[in-house]
Amino acid sequence: MAIRISTQTMYDRNVQQLSNLQGNMLRTQMQLSTMQRVLTPADDPVASARALEVTQAYEMNEQFTVNRQTAEASLLQVDTTLGTINDVMESALASVVEAGNPGQNQSNRDAIALALEGHLNDLLSQANTADGSGGFLFSGYKTNTQPFSLTADGATYNGDQGRRELQVGSGRQMPISASGSEIFEENPTGNGTFLTGAERTNTGTGIISPGTVVGAAVPGNYAINFTKDATSGLVQYSVTNTDDGSEIMPATDFKAGETITFGGMSLNITGAPADGDTFTIEPSRNQSVFTTLRDVITALRTPASSSGPTAAAALTNALSQANQNLQNAQTNMGAVQASVGARRLELDTLEESASALKIQYSAQITNLVGLTDAGTVEALSRFQQQTTSLSAAQQTFRSATQLSLFNYI
Missing domain, CATH: 1.20.1330.10 (f41 fragment of flagellin, N-terminal domain)
Incomplete structure (x- = not known):
């Protein structure tokens, strides 16, 4: 028995088919233009979720x-x-x-x-x-x-x-x-562990070295005091811990340049310290470089040559400190x-x-939702097929809609 299909039904079916063909072609075209295999999360939910993380x-x-x-x-x-x-x-x-x-x-x-x-x-x-x-x-x-x-x-x-x-x-x-x-x-x-110096009131020509650490240094403030022995007339020195007043070294005859060692520290004093002169040793501390420069500038502007050997020694001590x-x-x-x-x-x-x-992430995203080289070739082939199918369908639909009894009279 023949099936009768109304003109409107045939028209609607053809329009729907053309719409589907055109939609598929446009989707493939979009994939090629964006180089993306997955255009919406619905296309591949798992790959889309993973691609989001990688992105x-x-x-x-x-x-x-x-x-x-x-x-x-x-x-x-x-x-x-x-x-x-x-x-x-x-x-x-x-x-x-x-x-x-x-x-x-x-x-x-x-x-x-x-x-x-x-x-x-x-x-x-x-x-x-x-x-x-x-x-x-x-x-x-x-x-x-x-x-x-x-x-x-x-x-x-x-x-x-x-x-x-x-x-x-x-x-x-x-x-x-x-x-x-x-x-x-x-x-x-100083030397990073302790700092040596000379009192401003010194009247001799003693110059103290920066000193070195020779053992486990005992932190503290020390004074090397010079006195003249009443009996021998020789200049002697003693070392005192000025924090607690304890004697570290008893009176000892001074010899210029001879090493003085105590508390893990070693130093020497050259020149001729006078009776009553004092040299100090204190723990190293942080000091601004600007203060160091200002101190040496002040020392240099204090007349030394015309003030005798005592002033010259004071300048030498100041320059030694500044240099260090x-x-x-x-x-x-x-x-x-x-x-x-x-x-x-x-x-x-x-x-x-x-x-x-960056290269790794880009490759991962391409593999997940993008078009690989093989995928691009496949999409191009598919696009060509879809274009051909759509063109044929459009031609057929056009021919069908132009049929009329008047064509056969």
């Missing part, structure tokens, strides 16, 4: 890359500034060594003091370097506060001990700055710079790992 990891990796670029820019500025500071320190040390030349007169020392004044101002300028973002490089967390202010005895630090940090990798929070405190103020005096303290400051600054350099190298390593991760 989030990819984006996090990209953010770490931006953070590393910011960190590198900041650390580069710190590194460059510390290099300039080191150059200033080298010049300051050379000036102090030059000042110790026995042939220098007061006019020469005044000129060297003026040069050191310039070095102090140069250091202060570098210490107050701007960070390029409207703040200061060495203020710690207080970026809007100028780190150092010049004072009569050096400079005052106005920042804090904080170091700004950025997350530059998964689980890696990296300091991207250095505080002015750790660079300019945390510099040990400046070397310590330079060593400390070098350690900070080395730490910055190590962080920059770490950033390079992290960047290499991140580049590999």
